[in-house]
Amino acid sequence: MANIKDYAIVTLGSHTALQILKGAKDEGFKTICVCVKGKERPYKSYGVADEFIFVDSFKNFFEIEQQLIDRNAIMIPHGSFVSYLGWKKVQDIKMMHYGTKGILEWESDRNKERIWLGDAGLKQPRIFATPEEINCPVIIKFHGAKGGFGYFIANSTAEFYERIQNYPGDEGYVIQEYIVGVPVYSHYFYSPVTKELEVMGFDKRYESNADSIGRIAAKDQLDAGIRTSYTITGNMPLVIRESILPQVFEMGERVIEESRKLIDYKSGQPLTKGLYGPFCLEAILDPDLNFYVFEISARIVAGTNPYINGSPYTWLRYNEPMSTGRRVARDIKQAIEQDRLEEILG
Ligand code: AMP
Numbered sequence: 001m002a003n004i005k006d007y008a009i010v011t012l013g014s015h016t017a018l019q020i021l022k023g024a025k026d027e028g029f030k031t032i033c034v035c036v037k038g039k040e041r042p043y044k045s046y047g048v049a050d051e052f053i054f055v056d057s058f059k060n061f062f063e064i065e066q067q068l069i070d071r072n073a074i075m076i077p078h079g080s081f082v083s084y085l086g087w088k089k090v091q092d093i094k095m096m097h098y099g100t101k102g103i104l105e106w107e108s109d110r111n112k113e114r115i116w117l118g119d120a121g122l123k124q125p126r127i128f129a130t131p132e133e134i135n136c137p138v139i140i141k142f143h144g145a146k147g148g149f150g151y152f153i154a155n156s157t158a159e160f161y162e163r164i165q166n167y168p169g170d171e172g173y174v175i176q177e178y179i180v181g182v183p184v185y186s187h188y189f190y191s192p193v194t195k196e197l198e199v200m201g202f203d204k205r206y207e208s209n210a211d212s213i214g215r216i217a218a219k220d221q222l223d224a225g226i227r228t229s230y231t232i233t234g235n236m237p238l239v240i241r242e243s244i245l246p247q248v249f250e251m252g253e254r255v256i257e258e259s260r261k262l263i264d265y266k267s268g269q270p271l272t273k274g275l276y277g278p279f280c281l282e283a284i285l286d287p288d289l290n291f292y293v294f295e296i297s298a299r300i301v302a303g304t305n306p307y308i309n310g311s312p313y314t315w316l317r318y319n320e321p322m323s324t325g326r327r328v329a330r331d332i333k334q335a336i337e338q339d340r341l342e343e344i345l346g
Pocket of ligand 1: 125139179183205
């Protein structure tokens with residue numbers, strides 16, 4: 001039988017690396033952290049990495065890739081990995097990579113993502129092609145906006161033109177229906193080994209300053225000229241109404257089914273392995289309990305970080321601490337032990 005001792009698990013020291021590396025260690029793997037020089041403190045302090053490989057910037061990943069190949073390492077991609085390399089460069093990775101690389105193009109492009117989610121039958125906020133069509137509250141999202149900084153809300157065409165003047169620059173934007181409700185981020189895991197979809201947990205984001213504006217009166221907000229921003233600072237655990245869970249499972253299932261029909265940018269063929277491993281549907285839940293999904297992340301999300309010791313949902317299923325990072329490592333472990341590693345590499 002193939003032995004997991006012959007493999008190592010690696011990720012970049014950022015985003016969800018603590019739970020990925022801890023989870024891999026708990027499953028018995030050797031772990032490697034690729035770290036930007038000077039950023040290693042948490043990974044050393046929490047003792048999650050057996051080995052460090054240092055880079056000046058994550059953009060230099062390809063300079064050290066061969067070292068990882070020599071160590072028989074499997075890369076677990078996360079948000080920082082995809083954002084530093086870009087989906088296109090990820091396609092050029094030669095080392096073992098957990099997850100379907102071709103999916104990343106579909107999650108990175110707002111238009112492609114909409115087609116995917118739409119074909120999966122999910123409700124999404126409407127998009128307005130021109131400001132003239134605005135007939136409800138809208139949120140304007142600039143393409144270059146880092147972490148939601150600089151979005152603004154308008155209630156009419158006139159208000160749009162008035163407010164856009166405060167945002168000089170020619171970067172593009174999208175005008176999206178503003179859904180009044182609460183943000184709910186659903187964390188999933190689909191295993192190609194067990195062929196089962198799991199709901200791992202939920203989170204809500206702690207965004208600055210959006211999550212503190214309500215602490216001062218509307219008049220003071222106006223007087224101080226406060227503009228809303230959505231800079232993510234952390235994540236908070238969330239348990240949702242139990243009666244909504246069937247809907248959550250169904251949404252995840254449909255997204256997976258549809259992902260197997262998406263076309264691979266490189267081969268021009270459908271991505272038959274589709275989406276697997278951890279993913280997240282990012283939605284606003286309105287008062288009628290409709291999920292309006294505004295984004296999909298086709299990899300582990302930072303919202304799983306509160307659950308390094310497991311979530312209420314993983315506790316139900318596993319009866320042992322099971323973070324999303326550890327769940328990935330277990331998938332890899334079972335695939336190795338059943339000689340099915342190919343099925344989980346993409
Ligand atoms: P995004 O950059 O698309 O992840 O959005 C940043 C934040 O803006 C989200 O976490 C939500 O709090 C909020 N948001 C985004 N889209 C909508 C929408 N269509 N309706 C209401 N709130 C939204």
